[in-house]
Amino acid sequence: MRRVAVLVALLLSATMVLTGCVDIPDSSSPQPIQAFDRKRPTNIVPSPRRGDDPETVARNFVKAMSDPTAGHRAARKFLTAGASQRWDDQGDMTVVRDVGVTVDERTDDAVRLRVTGEKTGVLSPGGTLRPVTGDWVMALSLEQSGGTWRISGDPPVGSVTDSSQFLTAYRQADLFFPDRTLSRLVADPRWLFGPELDASVLVNRLLAGPAPELAGAVSQGAARGSAAAGPVTTKGDVVTVPLGNVADGDQRARTTLAAQIVWTLDYAGFSGTYRITADGAPLVPGRDEGWHTADVSTFEPEPEKRAVDPVHLVRDGGLARLTGNRAVPVDGALGAAHDLQSAAISADMSRSAAVADRGGRRVLLVGPYGGDAVEVAAGASVTTPSFGPDPATGYAVVDGRPIHWMSDGDGTRIESIDTAEVRAVAPGPITGLQVSPDGVRVALVVGGRLLLAVLSVNDVGVPALTGVYLLAPEVAGTGIGIAWSSSKTMYFAVNGGDSPVWKASIVGTQPVAMVSGNLKPPLVDVAASSTTVYVSDNRGIQQIGTGQIRPDQYWTALGPDAGPGTRPVIPGG
Numbered sequence: 365m366r367r368v369a370v371l372v373a374l375l376l377s378a379t380m381v382l383t384g385c386v387d388i389p390d391s392s393s394p395q396p397i398q399a400f401d402r403k404r405p406t407n408i409v410p411s412p413r414r415g416d417d418p419e420t421v422a423r424n425f426v427k428a429m430s431d432p433t434a435g436h437r438a439a440r441k442f443l444t445a446g447a448s449q450r451w452d453d454q455g456d457m458t459v460v461r462d463v464g465v466t467v468d469e470r471t472d473d474a475v476r477l478r479v480t481g482e483k484t485g486v487l488s489p490g491g492t493l494r495p496v497t498g499d500w501v502m503a504l505s506l507e508q509s510g511g512t513w514r515i516s517g518d519p520p521v522g523s524v525t526d527s528s529q530f531l532t533a534y535r536q537a538d539l540f541f542p543d544r545t546l547s548r549l550v551a552d553p554r555w556l557f558g559p560e561l562d563a564s565v566l567v568n569r570l571l572a573g574p575a576p577e578l579a580g581a582v583s584q585g586a587a588r589g590s591a592a593a594g595p596v597t598t599k600g601d602v603v604t605v606p607l608g609n610v611a612d613g614d615q616r617a618r619t620t621l622a623a624q625i626v627w628t629l630d631y632a633g634f635s636g637t638y639r640i641t642a643d644g645a646p647l648v649p650g651r652d653e654g655w656h657t658a659d660v661s662t663f664e665p666e667p668e669k670r671a672v673d674p675v676h677l678v679r680d681g682g683l684a685r686l687t688g689n690r691a692v693p694v695d696g697a698l699g700a701a702h703d704l705q706s707a708a709i710s711a712d713m714s715r716s717a718a719v720a721d722r723g724g725r726r727v728l729l730v731g732p733y734g735g736d737a738v739e740v741a742a743g744a745s746v747t748t749p750s751f752g753p754d755p756a757t758g759y760a761v762v763d764g765r766p767i768h769w770m771s772d773g774d775g776t777r778i779e780s781i782d783t784a785e786v787r788a789v790a791p792g793p794i795t796g797l798q799v800s801p802d803g804v805r806v807a808l809v810v811g812g813r814l815l816l817a818v819l820s821v822n823d824v825g826v827p828a829l830t831g832v833y834l835l836a837p838e839v840a841g842t843g844i845g846i847a848w849s850s851s852k853t854m855y856f857a858v859n860g861g862d863s864p865v866w867k868a869s870i871v872g873t874q875p876v877a878m879v880s881g882n883l884k885p886p887l888v889d890v891a892a893s894s895t896t897v898y899v900s901d902n903r904g905i906q907q908i909g910t911g912q913i914r915p916d917q918y919w920t921a922l923g924p925d926a927g928p929g930t931r932p933v934i935p936g937g
Contacts, residue, residue: 408533408559409438412514418475418506419465421513425504426463426479429453430525430533432489432557439523444507444516455522459485459493460500463526475506475513484527484874487534491554492575493872497837500524535561536871537632538852539624540665541574541582543804544821546620548753549627549665550582550804551852553871563596563634567605570628577831580820581804586612586621593643596629601636602654603629610642618648623663626655631665665802666850673893676709676933677905677926683707683718683933684925691925695734706748706889709733710755711801711936715771717749717758728760730769730776740769740776747796748845748889751936752803752819759806764793768827781819782828789832790815796843801936802851805870807835812842814856816870835868836875847937849892849910857890857899865890865899867910878908882918891932898922898932905932 409431410424421442428439440448460481469476479502486496502524505517525533535556540549552574556565571590574582593608605625612618626638639654640647657664675686676694681702684691693699698707698718705726707718716733719726726746731737743763750759759768759781766781786794792811799806799819806829808815814836817829836843841861848854852870855878863877864885878897889900898907899919905926906919922932 408557409529411438412441412512414512416513418470418477418513419467421506421515422465422477422479422504423463425515425519426460426502426524426526427529429457429523430529430557432457432523436523442515443519444509444514447514447516447518451519452521453523454489456489457487457523457525458483458496458500459487459525459527459530461527473508476503476517477506478503481526485530485872487530487555488575490572490575491556491569492577493553493555494833495835495837495872495874530555533557535559537561537566538628538665539566539570539574540627540631540663541570541578541587541624542585542620542663543581543802544583546583546585546616548802549623549663550578550802551665551870552578552582553852555872561632561634563598563603563605563629563632564592566628566632566634567596567625568592570624571607577818578804580822580828580830581818585624586610586614586617587624588612590621590642593641596634598634598636603634603636603638605629605638605640606644607640607642607647610647615648618642619660620663622647622651622655623660626657626660627663627665630657666852673896673934673937674713675898675922676707676935678704678707678718678931678933679925679929683716686923686925689923689925691930697731697735697737698729699734706931707933708749708751708758709933709935710751710758711753712755713935715751715755715758717751717760719746719749719760726762728762728769730758730771738776741767741778745795747794748798750798752799753801754803757803759797759799761794761797766794766797766829779827782822782826784828785832786810786815786817786829789834796845798846798848798854800848800851800854805851807846807848807854807856809843809846809856814839814843814846814868836866839863839866839875844887845890847890847892847897847934849894849897849937855890855892855897857887859886865897879917879919882906889931891934892937893934898934900931902928904928905930 409428425442431438436453461484463481467477481500483496483498483500486494504515506513507516539552590610591608593606597604637654646652677684679691681704683698684693703720705719709716713733717730727739728741728746729737730740741762747761756771767778769776769778790810790813794810796809806817806819816835818831820828820830841858844857846856854868857865864880864887865878866875868875884901887899891898905922907922908919909916
């Protein structure tokens, strides 16, 4: 299945990433909800062996902490009874790489040592992964009893594991929650312990609600207060999902809940006909025979895109469309302009926006694609605009202040976005802002650093950037731009580092450097479609295919009309 292939490819990509660094979420100890623990993983973590030396015991203790089940029972086997009783395993799990062990003091029956490594990520108890950096040290005391070494000193609060063990022990899956309009689904990536994904665990996690940082951006709808009434079972082609306590009787909300379950299970590889019941009856009347993905296709998280995304250019100060290797000005004001600096086009190609340089004053222009454009904001600086899923709504940064505009029959109104959390994470000017295709996440360039945030709405309806964290804490260089290729994946360009273009994901893994041997920095812009990445270097626009089967191995020129000074523009990108 297509989504199984996507998941496998994502895990392979994560393997490449996590070999160097692993990222994880922010919460407490990683203990997946296991209301129906039908299968307990075996042989995922090591057990103590008679004859192991203290260094081996320490390393295997780190690996065993990857298993959160039964209060870290596997890791407690490496502790003395007293140390196990004192150990507080609650909290986040830190993922480290380059684990080393240094013995500080040794006698025949006692050893003091340090386990060291580099922090690469933090996993929350809910399974969210976030990247972190920094040195990590864990001091341990061991004693020998009956020829067997055990850890007798107090381990630190929480847990830790190494990056290779993390990849062995955890699987990545997406939970899907509706946006605040109940019209589209938003991915909430989680990492779950076990040799394979479990459908019952996925449904329980889904009913438990979204990650805390998404709370102001999504809705729980009919899932609020609902619970699993039993394990998810599969018989032939039928996947049965029994629910209870579904108090919301609204058919639209219940249909949305069905879509959440269907797409969460489908993306995880559990495919077929989904029979979803609520207190023994069909979740939605008339759905006795169950649901198929086609029944909730309007909610598909990543619907199939155009076979070819029409590449546009900002060229000679105007907006042009690349047709047959020729740049043809689009109709309307933007195509006839000679002062454009950057532009954006909505995914459905119904709206466009651009930034013009009017005598040193930057002007944000918005209008229908191929039609007239009106000025909606101006300042000394305006960043490249961005559209989310709604073509009537867009985003930009004017004089360091993020705004979003909303166009309707009465005109266009502007609203500021609260950035208090951004300032707390990274000081400096906001020089780039791009909204994900699902309209929930925002990628930012702040003081040259790359950040990821959630576009939330507080209780009084004010938009704010929340859940902010550094997207690429270890990437050297100054960020100059970000482009989303899907709601989960983005590409960003930097100047001043060894690698100028990187691929990143919201799943929490560390960014991966793209091939760069034939690029000619400095880069000035980046854009992306679902299959291709485009950058502007000092020769013009270069492109590289990113297909999962056979990605390109080098960059090629886009064409003679995409030479020096041109910038790429991809609808919805």
